[in-house]
Amino acid sequence: MRTQAISAELLSLVNVNSDIIGYKLSGEDNDSYMFRSPPEGSACEECGCLFDFDAVNPQFRVNKQIFDFSYTYDGRCIVSDKFKIFCERSEYDSLCFYELPSEPHFYAFSVTRVVAFDAEKRKTRFDGYCNVCNRYYSVAGAEPVFLMDDPKFLEKAFYATDILFGSGNEKHPLLIVGPSTCHSMIGEGFRGIYYRPIFRNGLGAKGQAILGTKD
Secondary structure (H helix, E strand, O other): HHHHHHHHHHHHHHHHOOEEEEEEEEEEOOOOOOOOOOOOOOOOOOOOEEOOOOOOOOOEEEEOOOOOEEOOOOOOOOEHHHHHHHHHHHHOEEEEEEEEEOOOOEEEEEOOOEEOOOOHHHHOOOEEEEEOOOEEEEEEEOOOEEOOOOOOOOOEEEEEEEEEEEHHHEEEEEEEEOHHHHHHHHHHOOOOOOEEEOOOHHOOOOOOOOOOHHH
């Protein structure tokens, strides 16, 4: 009953605010690491950052399995069978579900439809440039979210920013959905997921209340 009440409240908020162009997704920590340390040959010898942030550890286990949408301590998004079935039923494209050999009911999740993030307007900080792999070790300043094109609203789809945020091997893109996709997701009652509104021209303050459910 509590989840149904929360979902109804969230749906009403999604429907009324025309200044919201989309929603940034975030999730609970699942108390796990995809990689505690990079496998040999999988990371830059200078800065230690993985070459492929979508790489899967075949021995990976999800320590907290109560969530449908969650993150590892090293920034990997993990989703449940329920979430995957919803996406397939809804025919969303540009999504990748990486099978986890040791966790048959969970998947590492990524999005290939890219949306450009306006780092200049947001004053995002790029630190620790590596001359070997030509990447930054740390990227800070993701919220409030500023998008380059600042559309009237995002389409019914999932998006990933072209910039990865965080430090070292915790870096990952922001995952974003359009209002109609958020509406559909809230109706499913996914556990562990939060929806933070993205306002036109970045007008929403970083402290804006997070919309989501924990249970």
